[in-house]
Amino acid sequence: MSLNRKCHLRVIFLAGLSLLLIGGCAKTVKQGGGATLPPVEEVTKKKSEEAIEGSEMDITDLDASIKKKEYPGIEGEFIETDLLKDCYFDFDKHDLTPDARRILAENAEILKKRFPNRKIQVEGHCDERGTKEYNLALGERRAASIKNYLVSLGIPGRNIGTISYGEEMPIDPRHNEDAWAKNRRGHIIILSD
Amino acid sequence: MRWCSRIIIFCIVLCLLQTIAFGRIRIDIYGPVLVPFPVAVAPFTFSGGASQGIAMQVESILINDLEISGFFSVTDIKGFPPGAMAGLKNPKAIDLALWSGMPQEALVSGGITLAGENVDAHFRLFDLVEQSFVTGLRYRAPLADLRNMSHRMADEITFHLTGQVGVSHTKIAFILNNGKSKEVYVIDFDGNGITRLTNHDSICLSPAWSPDGKNIAYTCFRKRNPDLYVYNMERKNFRIASSRVGVNGAPAWSPDGTKIALMIRDGDRSRIAIVNSIGAANPLFLTSGGGNEASPVWSPDGQKLAFVSDRSGNPQIYTIGSNGKGLTRITFEGKYNASPAWSPVGDKIAFCSMINGNFDIFVCNPDGRNIQRLTQNAGNNEDPTWSPDGRFIAFSSDRRGISNIYCMNANGANVRRVTFSKFQETGPAWSPYLI
Amino acid sequence: MNIFKRTLVLSLCIHIIGIICSEIFLKNRTENHRVLYPVHLIDLAESSSKPVVKEAAPKEVKPVPPPKPKQEPKPKPEPKPEPKAVKKFEPPEPPEPKKGVPVEKKKEEKKKEEKDVAKKEIEKKPQAKNADPVENDAKKVDRAIEEIKKTLAKKEETERPLLSEDFVERQKQFYAAKIDEKIKANWSIPKALLTEMGVLEAIVILRIKPDGELDDIRLIKPSGFNKFDESAIRAIKKAAPFPHPPMDWKNVEFEIRFYSNEMV
Numbered sequence: 001m002s003l004n005r006k007c008h009l010r011v012i013f014l015a016g017l018s019l020l021l022i023g024g025c026a027k028t029v030k031q032g033g034g035a036t037l038p039p040v041e042e043v044t045k046k047k048s049e050e051a052i053e054g055s056e057m058d059i060t061d062l063d064a065s066i067k068k069k070e071y072p073g074i075e076g077e078f079i080e081t082d083l084l085k086d087c088y089f090d091f092d093k094h095d096l097t098p099d100a101r102r103i104l105a106e107n108a109e110i111l112k113k114r115f116p117n118r119k120i121q122v123e124g125h126c127d128e129r130g131t132k133e134y135n136l137a138l139g140e141r142r143a144a145s146i147k148n149y150l151v152s153l154g155i156p157g158r159n160i161g162t163i164s165y166g167e168e169m170p171i172d173p174r175h176n177e178d179a180w181a182k183n184r185r186g187h188i189i190i191l192s193d
Numbered sequence: 194m195r196w197c198s199r200i201i202i203f204c205i206v207l208c209l210l211q212t213i214a215f216g217r218i219r220i221d222i223y224g225p226v227l228v229p230f231p232v233a234v235a236p237f238t239f240s241g242g243a244s245q246g247i248a249m250q251v252e253s254i255l256i257n258d259l260e261i262s263g264f265f266s267v268t269d270i271k272g273f274p275p276g277a278m279a280g281l282k283n284p285k286a287i288d289l290a291l292w293s294g295m296p297q298e299a300l301v302s303g304g305i306t307l308a309g310e311n312v313d314a315h316f317r318l319f320d321l322v323e324q325s326f327v328t329g330l331r332y333r334a335p336l337a338d339l340r341n342m343s344h345r346m347a348d349e350i351t352f353h354l355t356g357q358v359g360v361s362h363t364k365i366a367f368i369l370n371n372g373k374s375k376e377v378y379v380i381d382f383d384g385n386g387i388t389r390l391t392n393h394d395s396i397c398l399s400p401a402w403s404p405d406g407k408n409i410a411y412t413c414f415r416k417r418n419p420d421l422y423v424y425n426m427e428r429k430n431f432r433i434a435s436s437r438v439g440v441n442g443a444p445a446w447s448p449d450g451t452k453i454a455l456m457i458r459d460g461d462r463s464r465i466a467i468v469n470s471i472g473a474a475n476p477l478f479l480t481s482g483g484g485n486e487a488s489p490v491w492s493p494d495g496q497k498l499a500f501v502s503d504r505s506g507n508p509q510i511y512t513i514g515s516n517g518k519g520l521t522r523i524t525f526e527g528k529y530n531a532s533p534a535w536s537p538v539g540d541k542i543a544f545c546s547m548i549n550g551n552f553d554i555f556v557c558n559p560d561g562r563n564i565q566r567l568t569q570n571a572g573n574n575e576d577p578t579w580s581p582d583g584r585f586i587a588f589s590s591d592r593r594g595i596s597n598i599y600c601m602n603a604n605g606a607n608v609r610r611v612t613f614s615k616f617q618e619t620g621p622a623w624s625p626y627l628i
Numbered sequence: 629m630n631i632f633k634r635t636l637v638l639s640l641c642i643h644i645i646g647i648i649c650s651e652i653f654l655k656n657r658t659e660n661h662r663v664l665y666p667v668h669l670i671d672l673a674e675s676s677s678k679p680v681v682k683e684a685a686p687k688e689v690k691p692v693p694p695p696k697p698k699q700e701p702k703p704k705p706e707p708k709p710e711p712k713a714v715k716k717f718e719p720p721e722p723p724e725p726k727k728g729v730p731v732e733k734k735k736e737e738k739k740k741e742e743k744d745v746a747k748k749e750i751e752k753k754p755q756a757k758n759a760d761p762v763e764n765d766a767k768k769v770d771r772a773i774e775e776i777k778k779t780l781a782k783k784e785e786t787e788r789p790l791l792s793e794d795f796v797e798r799q800k801q802f803y804a805a806k807i808d809e810k811i812k813a814n815w816s817i818p819k820a821l822l823t824e825m826g827v828l829e830a831i832v833i834l835r836i837k838p839d840g841e842l843d844d845i846r847l848i849k850p851s852g853f854n855k856f857d858e859s860a861i862r863a864i865k866k867a868a869p870f871p872h873p874p875m876d877w878k879n880v881e882f883e884i885r886f887y888s889n890e891m892v
Contacts (some may be wrong), residue, residue, distance in 0.1 A: 073374050073395030074417050092507060092529070096487075120416075131531040131552075131575060132620060133399055133443040134508050135503055136412075136419065137456055137463035137487040140440050143336065144461035161420060163462075164440055168375070168396045217833075217881045218800055224890040225859060227819035263820040298862065322862045355821060356855050448876045584820070604823070 069189075071169075078121070079190040083110045086185040087146065092130065094141035096149055101184070104146060105186060108153040115190055121161040122146045123187040127180035139164025146186040158167045161191070229266040232259060232353055233297040233321075235278065238304035239408065245311070248305045251314055251343045255301070256345030257383055258361040261609060263584070263602065264354070268297060276355075289477075292321040293468055299354055300329070305347070311335055314342050318350055327353050338385050364589050364624045366390075366400040366409055367598050370617040377411050377424065379624075380598070382580070384611040389446055390424055396421075401444045403470070406627045410434065410444035410470075421455060435468060437476075445489045445498075446470065447515075454479075454498055455488035457602045465489045465500050467515070479549030484540060490535050491515070492559070499523070499533040499559075505589055510544055512559060523561030534577045534586075535559070536603075543567075543577035543586055554588055556603070571580045578623045579603070587611060587621045650699040674782040675819070799874050806871055807834075807882060815863035821855055830857045832864065835881050840869045851888075 065082040084107045087100035111120065115123065124143030126135035143162035151157045172179035212449045234256050239248035254538035259265040270278060292300065295397045315331040330349055332342045344362035364379045369389075376452035377391045377400050383403075391397055395415035402409055409424045419442050421435035435441040439458025446453055450470060465486045466476035480486065484504030491498055497519075499512045499596050510524040510533050524530040529547035536543070542559055545552045552573040557564040568574040572592035579586055582602075587600045598612040598621045612618045822828075831849035836842065845864055850857050864884070873880065 002314075071417075074414055076417050092503075119334070127446065129547075129550075130508075130529065131488065131501075132487075133456070134487040134503075134531045136398070136440055136442045138460060139487040140463045141461060141485050148461070162439070165396075166398070168398070168414070205875075217883050218804050219883045219885065220804055221887065221891075222808060222815060223887045224814050225863070225886070227822065228816045229818045229820075230816075264818045298866075322865050338784040356817065357821070516640075521670065542748045 016097050033074065068192075077192045079113075079192065080095070081110075083114070084188045085132070086187050088154055088181060089142055089184045089186070090136065091180070092186065094124075094138060094145050096145055100146075101149065104149050104186075105153060108150055111155055111188075117159065119159050119161065119191040120155075121163055121189050121191055122150070123169075124162065124164045124166045125169060125171075125183060125185050125187065125191065126176065127183040128170060129180065130167070132166055132168075133150055136166035139166045146188075202565055207346045211304050214277045229260075230264055230299070231268065231297045231474060232265045232299045232301060232350075232354070233268050233273060233295075234259070234293075235273075235300065235302040237302075239306070240304065241306040241308065241313075243305040243307040247307075247312070247339065249338060251303070251305055251346075254340060254343035254383070254385070255316075255347050255350075257302075258359075259350065260346055261383060262347070262359055263352055263607065264357070265352060265478065267466045272297070272488075287319065289319055289321060289324045293324070294471065295321065298322050299350075301350060308333065312342070314339075314346070316346050316350070318353055342379065344383075353500075357584075358582055360582050360585070360626075362377075363581060363627055365578070365598060365611060365621050366402060366601075366624065367589070367612070368397055368400065368619050369612075369614065369620040370619070372616065378618075379407060379409075380612060382600075382611075384609075386611065387612070387614070390426075390429075391422075399443050400622045402622055402624045403446045404448055404450045404625055409622075410440045410446065412444070420468060421453070434470070439463075443488050445491055447491050448493055448495040454491065454500075455489050456489070463487060465498065477517075479513055480516075480520060488532055490533050492535050493537055493539045497559070499535055501531045501533065501542065510542070510561075520622075521560070523557065523559070525561070526564070532576050534579055536579050541583075541603075543579065545575045545577060556586075565605075567601065568608075571608075574599075576620050578621050579624050580623050587623050589621055681773045684776075687797075787854065796874075800880070803871070803873055805869075807836075808882075810867040810870060811863050811884065814866035815859065817856065817859040817888075822888055825853060825856070825888065828853055828856045830860045830884065830886045832860055832884045833881050834864055834884055836870050836873055838873060838877075840872045842870075851886075856886075856888060860884075 010110070042159055067080050068077055069080045070077050085103045087096065087103040087107075089095075089100070090097065111118075122143045123140065124139030126142075127137050130138070140162070141164075143164055147160045147162050148158070167183070170179070170183040171185070172182045194405045200485055206521045221280040237248040238244055247306050251622075256267045256269070256540065257412050259267050274291050274295050277288070279286070281488035287300075287302065289300070297322055300319040300321055301316055302319075306313040311333050312335070312348065312489065313331060313333050313602055314414070315329065317329040318327040319325065320327050323611045328349070330346070332345060334342050341362060347361040351357060351361070355496045360382055360479045363382050365382065366377060366379045368375050369378045374394045375396045375398070376389055376393065377397050378387055378389050380387045390409065391411075391413070393413055393415045395413055396417070397414075398412040400409050400411045403423075407426050409426065411418045411422055411424065413422045414420075416433075416436065418436060418438060419435055419440045421441040421444055422431050423434045424431045435456060435457075440456050442456040444455050447467075447470075452467050453470045454465060454467050455476070456463045457478075458467075459466075459478060462483075462485045464478055465480060468476045470473075479498065480502070482504055487508070489498050489500040491587070495515060497512050497514055499510055501508045502511050503509070505522070507528045508531050509522055510530050511520055511522050513520045523542070524544065524546070527546045527548060529552075530544055534543040535541075536556075540558065541556045543554060543556045546556050552575045553566060553568045554574045554577045554585050555566050567586065568588070568590070572590055573596075574588050574590045574592075577586045577588045585600050586603055587598060589596045591597075592599075596617045596619050597610060597614075597617070598618050599608055600611050611621075828851035829849070830847065830851040833844070833846040833848050834842075835844040842865070845861055847857055847861065863886075
């Protein structure tokens with residue numbers, strides 16, 4: 001009996017918690033996102049789904065990590081999350097270092113668990129050294145390397161798009177080896193539907 | 194006997210010729226003094242509501258054009274012989290004899306008149322050695338075209354005095370990064386008249402002029418893909434010419450203007466393909482074999498292309514026939530050679546090469562021989578582009594901290610800064626002769 | 629009559645052959661002259677601390693008190709000199725022509741050796757000439773000419789009757805040198821026009837009126853680049869008027885060869 005009771009209590013507690021959570025989410029999004037109703041509903045729904053699916057994860061962490069974003073001058077919104085880490089390349093190289101493979105493996109797990117069946121775009125970036133045009137080509141190749149590796153880890157290829165930004169979007173604008181190392185990267189974004 | 198007398202006469206004539214020849218003294222003169230052609234430019238007159246400001250503007254543009262052409266050294270009124278100014282207002286009263294014994298070899302006089310909305314500008318060119326009138330031209334255009342008119346005068350004068358077609362009224366397209374966006378701009382050869390062409394508020398790259406000078410192709414990211422755009426200079430609008438998924442980059446118009454060579458995604462990499470300049474269906478890939486490819490340029494006869502490929506392990510320059518045959522690697526020194534630019538005459542390829550972490554500009558023959566270094570110890574120097582007469586090379590350089598556009602003689606001498614904004618300026622592309 | 633005819637024809641033939649031969653021979657002579665020119669220049673260079681060839685001209689003249697006037701910095705050889713001309717060309721000492729002939733020959737050989745040495749020197753400093761300022765040169769050349777004139781004047785008093793033919797030759801040399809200097813000083817072309825043009829040669833025939841004004845300019849061999857030809861003709865026009873030619877000159881033309889390169 002006591003076991004049953006405990007179960008019941010648990011269910012009630014969880015239900016209450018999730019209600020609270022939904023309420024909270026709706027509120028914050030409303031505050032942040034303005035008056036338009038449909039997107040709010042959509043987001044809350046998505047998040048509750050995700051919350052249920054990824055019950056193992058720290059829920060609050062998940063919230064903070066998901067951001068809607070837009071690049072200035074480039075059409076379309078997308079979702080970016082800190083959970084997906086950038087991987088880095090050597091100068092004038094497009095092959096994946098062991099570090100990059102480790103990071104991409106983690107990313108693949110997160111994608112599978114949190115964003116299954118979502119379309120993602122892999123961005124290939126370069127540092128400022130080298131010509132802009134060659135770097136545009138190099139970025140293509142870097143993005144393709146990442147895509148191929150993610151496919152080998154079980155992410156469906158049809159869900160992965162690639163783009164090269166060449167050296168046009170440095171993360172660190174400085175002109176030194178530190179900055180260059182950060183800028184030679186592969187970055188993953190989740191496309192809005 | 195008649196025959197005899199003829200021979201005798203012939204002999205006499207021969208002897209006479211001989212004696213005349215004896216009187217000819219030979220002088221050998223070596224090595225002319227290599228100095229610019231000394232030209233006097235008189236202050237431009239103004240009438241009909243035109244202000245002195247406009248006249249001075251035209252005059253100073255003209256003088257600057259003549260000087261940066263490298264052909265002329267200009268003296269203004271300070272170097273005039275006494276009394277020479279008096280006649281200049283009335284062309285019929287110009288007294289060229291006053292100039293005899295002066296170092297100047299040519300005299301330019303001119304004037305400005307306002308005619309309604311338009312400006313009338315004229316010039317006269319005199320040869321002070323021959324003491325003769327060479328040519329005179331009158332231009333009429335809206336006030337906004339004042340700069341263009343002045344450039345045309347300079348080119349006309351250049352042509353008459355040197356036989357060379359001047360590049361004063363050509364332009365240079367480039368990318369200006371204002372911190373928020375990277376847009377296509379054009380600027381006159383002399384570094385004035387900067388004009389913004391695109392308003393995408395996005396990232397633009399790699400401007401390239403069509404051979405008729407009416408269109409500029411470039412790559413833009415505004416639709417989350419590096420697509421190929423073409424901006425029309427006359428209609429002042431743009432169209433998307435190629436938007437295949439993946440890169441549509443580094444456009445280069447064929448010399449006849451019907452085709453564009455382009456970097457296009459092919460599987461995992463970027464390759465050079467030739468597409469129709471109207472619509473980009475059915476790209477023709479030029480090469481076979483692996484490696485990333487970038488930066489195609491056409492030879493002036495349209496028979497060949499030069500481009501960058503990393504099939505050897507690092508970026509090097511190759512040439513290939515426009516039919517896809519005859520792939521040849523032309524650079525072997527260094528680990529990073531890129532940005533080829535074929536000279537308008539076809540005898541040289543300029544490119545940039547990384548040496549000790551910095552880029553410098555080099556030229557070589559189209560077969561890769563005879564490499565000459567043009568820049569040195571002045572930051573990164575990239576993206577060489579030839580003037581249509583092949584006498585100058587414009588390039589981007591960060592020698593002053595941020596990247597600006599510079600111009601130098603085709604042998605690397607006389608480096609001159611072209612752009613003066615406080616923003617990053619890259620990717621210069623020199624226009625063809627503009628009509 | 630037949631015999632007469634034959635001899636006449638024969639003699640004519642011989643004449644013609646003779647003329648042709650002399651033509652060829654004399655042509656070679658002028659060639660020799662061309663080869664000889666650097667000689668003078670090099671002497672001068674040797675005696676000068678600076679490698680500038682012309683500057684040294686006066687120095688060379690001074691130490692030789694009554695010289696023949698040949699030490700012009702750049703004497704122009706007469707194209708068809710009499711056979712003697714070669715010897716005459718050289719003598720650095722006051723020649724007492726009657727006794728002097730054998731001596732002169734030795735001297736000449738010596739000179740030639742000197743030339744060779746000096747030539748090498750010049751080769752070592754090939755850039756120097758570019759730098760020499762025209763004005764400075766012109767002044768120095770003027771001075772040299774003055775010097776020579778003085779010595780010549782002295783000579784005239786003593787030797788004129790003996791060496792009148794010689795004297796005319798030398799007079800021509802002087803005059804040619806003046807023309808040369810004047811034209812060279814006025815000859816310029818933008819460097820930008822000569823890039824990648826190779827070595828150009830234009831030949832112009834110049835005639836001068838008795839008052840020194842231009843009589844006629846004819847381009848007899850264009851260089852193939854008309855702006856170069858023009859620059860040569862303009863140089864002559866800018867250089868005009870010239871000094872009065874010697875009174876007894878008739879039918880004298882100058883064949884002026886313009887070269888785009890520096891003299892080797």
